[in-house]
Amino acid sequence: MGIDWEEYCESVRSIMKKSFLQKLIVLALFSVPFLGGCGQTVAQPQSTASPGITESGQVAENTGSKKPTRTLNSDEQQVIQHFEKLSPSVVFVTNLGVRRVGFSRDITSIPQGTGSGFVWDASGTIITNFHVVRGAQDVEVTLADGSVWKAKPIGFEPEKDLAVIKIDAPADKLSPIPIGTSSDLKVGQSVMAIGNPFGLDHTLTTGIISGLDREIRSPTKHPIQGVIQTDAAINPGNSGGPLLDSNGRLIGMNTAIFSPSGAYAGIGFAVPVDTIGRMVPEILKFGKVTKPGIGVSIASRAVTRRLNIDGVLILSITPGSPAENIGLQPTRRAPHGGVVLGDILIRVDGQKLKDVDDLFRYLDRKEVGDKVTLEYLREQEVKKAEVTLERVN
Helix, strand or coil: CCCCHHHHHHHHHHHCCCCHHHHHHHHCCCCHHHHHHECCCECCCCCCCCCCECCCCCECCCHHHCCCCCCCCHHHHHHHHHHHHHHHHEEEEEEEEEEECCCCCCEEEEEEEEEEEEECCCCCEEEECHHHHCCCCEEEEECCCCCEEEEEEEEEEHHHCEEEEECCCCHHHCCCCCECCCCCCCCCCEEEEEECHHHCCCEEEEEEEEEEEEEEECCCCCEEEEEEEECCCCCCCCCCCEEEECCCCEEEEEEEECCCCCCCCCCEEEEEHHHHHHHHHHHHHHCECCEEECCEEECCHHHHHHCCCCCEEEEEECCCCHHHHCCCCCCEECCCCCEECCCEEEEECCEECCCHHHHHHHHHCCCCCCEEEEEEEECCEEEEEEEECEEEC
16 A cells, blocks of 8 residues: 555654654654655655666766866966966076185085076077176076076166076077067056066966056166056066966066065066067177167266256266267366366257156167257256267167
């Protein structure tokens, strides 16, 4: 005879209202396997078929033993592919100093700074920040495969915080980074940074371009213009590493962060790749970057501020330079003691010069052979002269 399940479950619910002793006695009369079938709704009897076998006799899939799998979205897949492809292009740079062992003549190399860099070409050219290798007795470069190579300095441009070094690794160990452009960047576009923060090799961070045409100070206190601002995390050890666009192309070199505490605060800066691309060939050829100029030595901002000068004070003039040819006067000693201030540059091509930074910014946009018109102040009189820019160190 079949079981009336509705009547059975109603009986079980009435038992639950009895005292503990009554429950124990009455429940003992029921078959235990049936108790799990009663709840607030009426349960259907379980199939008598064996576990894992359907009523049709087919073996059911045992899903309980399977681990869930996660499908990566297309953006994640793209970032992963770029990281795996570009990691071999990123290197670890160690700045080595020397220390004498006790009172002996033996010396040993000790790390005194680390940073990142990237492979520029298949001949072993490595690009990094000047401040990463500044003051080094030796520089070591560690490639993605763990091999360590002694680097030879080729040249520097401290005013743009750029260093070019070279290793003699075989071409099959070198993976030059794809070069992009920084001329068409947009605020909001995605970027990636790869580097070695705190010595943790090949770390990837992502973010966006937060701003363009920023200005930061180089290690020599010169303004670096056109800098890229990003919120991709940049920490100590990331300096000199690449900033990449969403296509995996180099758009900048991670250089600095803005942080009162020295820790990452969401504001990082990268020197644009177009700036780097203009300087690297010249450094490879001449060992330095030569710039357009007029052949003068000028006073620092601190000096002109102390003297309450609004403009650029000329301290000395290179013999045979364009400045000498147009008759500019340097600062000099007076015949009977004291100092006679030199000419003060106040405008170039009609643009006002408040201090040396304004002059540097203007000359950064010029080429050797360009003509500029200078206005300068001499003994309270404004004079004007046209001059052709020449190559200067």
